[in-house]
Amino acid sequence: MILELDMGSDIPIYVQLRNQIVKGIGRGELKANEKLPTVRQLAADAGVNTMTVNKAYQILKAEGYIRTDRRMGAFVAESIDMNAEFREKLEAELELLSAEASITGMEKDDFLALCDTIYSRMNPCPS
């Protein structure tokens, strides 16, 4: 997949990397067990410090999206299970999005239709 980083954005690079990889897994552009660039490779290609990439990878690993091997590098996880902690986090983010949508006057049906359209694009792939 193509990772797109906006170097002028207020969003930290490690957050952009994390979000892009998660979206890539969700859309099926990154398949289960697919090899990811090493920290050094990705940092060199992105033009950022290795600590930035390392932080993104650590977050992804903690969230269960990727696994790392000391010799082989990073891989997309085989399967990612919903756990209680993840569900809580998802609820919190949805609550924020819902609040923003309702404050700006979006109707509930429109919001749900938008969620449906975006969710339909997701197609996480097995290896």
Next chain:
Amino acid sequence: MEIIMFVLFFVQNLFVTLIMKYAYSSYFKYENGMVMGVHIPKEHIENEEVQHLLSSTRTRMNRFLNTNCFLSGAICFLVFWNMIIFILIFCIWITVYLVFIQYLSFTAHRRLYDLKMKNGWIVESQQRKVYIDTRVSAGIENSAIPAFRHLLPIVAEIGCFLPFLWYQKASYFPILLTFFLCAFLVSIILWILHIHINHSERSAYSTDTALNQTIHVTMKRYKGTAFLLGNSLNAAAWICVAVSTLATQTFSSSGIYAYSAIQFFSAVGLLTPLLLGQKRKQELLSSDPAPLIVDDDEYWKTGFYYNPSDHKTFVPDRMQGSNYTLNYAKKGAWIFSGSVAVLTVGCLIWAFAVLIPFLHVTIDMKFDGTTLQITSAGYSSELPVSDIRKIELLDELPHDDFTKINGGATDEYLIGRFRGNTYGDCNLYIFQDAAPILLIQTEDKTVFINFKDPEETRNWFEELSTGLSSSSLL
């Protein structure tokens, strides 16, 4: 000698000017959203001001390139008049040529950039973006030509040099060592470039991952082939010289001819795959319906790359696709450029300082009562009279296969330090068309000297012989 120099420089100059002409032929084409190194949105490329700037720059550039194609060959004929003047004019010409071509391209680039900024032709979504193709970055399809294959020609080069360690006192050794070091240095540089290409080139050109991988595999193969071919032929040129010198125990002009011819093919072998690869890359990119465009013109606005956010020192040159340039936001770039500039200017100044005295060669000898002082074209010898062991008047220079170590050697004169097979290291101050020749030897120095007027040579012989006989030193 003149013919060799003429052919070498003529071919080299033609090479340089034709390559420059080819390199700048794509400078005016609208490719990958850019023209003359500036990103211009497609809808504005037909703008009148843009077209006028492109047309006038193209005309000026073509005129400059064509004039210098002609000049590059014309100045070589100076070799037949005066070698020194030719070398000095060549140094001036190549310096002015390289500086002016940069000036032409940079000023045009800046005018187009200013036009873009004045009109606000900026696509916000293309600014300050970095794209990474994860499959390319992870090196999933890595079928580059292995760089370790350079070891074979490098080991062969070293192997062909080792026997000469037993011939260090031979007259040809200094020049042979120079040839070996040049060939070895070229091999090492090409090997390092190959390693770098295999590991570092991972740009994302398109949203199509398969296309990105195809481009990278293709370019790595073309570049790897270029470096291997160039290195192999470079090694072959040196090996040819080494084998012929080892067999004949002389460094002959036929060896130089063979070396030059093979090095010509080495240059062709290096450049041809690079140019073909670049062409193939453009073909692949032009078929891409969804190219990834990053508008980073602000970092290139001076013509030099300056990006404090980019940690790389060496980056692909936007002006010349297959070349590399420096990120001048990095201290290392200034150190590197500064060192190269100092070295180049230093060499030019040194060349002028060494060569100008050879424009009009005179040989002067003075005797102050205790020491004989000889000077010519910046070279000198001091011989304390008390150290002189032998003085002889020779009809001609001994046939000792003198090889120049340092100085000037033409059909007209031999001035400087030379090495002969029998006489070893000695100083020559000789006009080749004059006789006789005075040989002066001390315990550790040997000097051959003559003057254009044979009587002057004989007078010195008489004076020195008489003076030394009376002091009972001979």
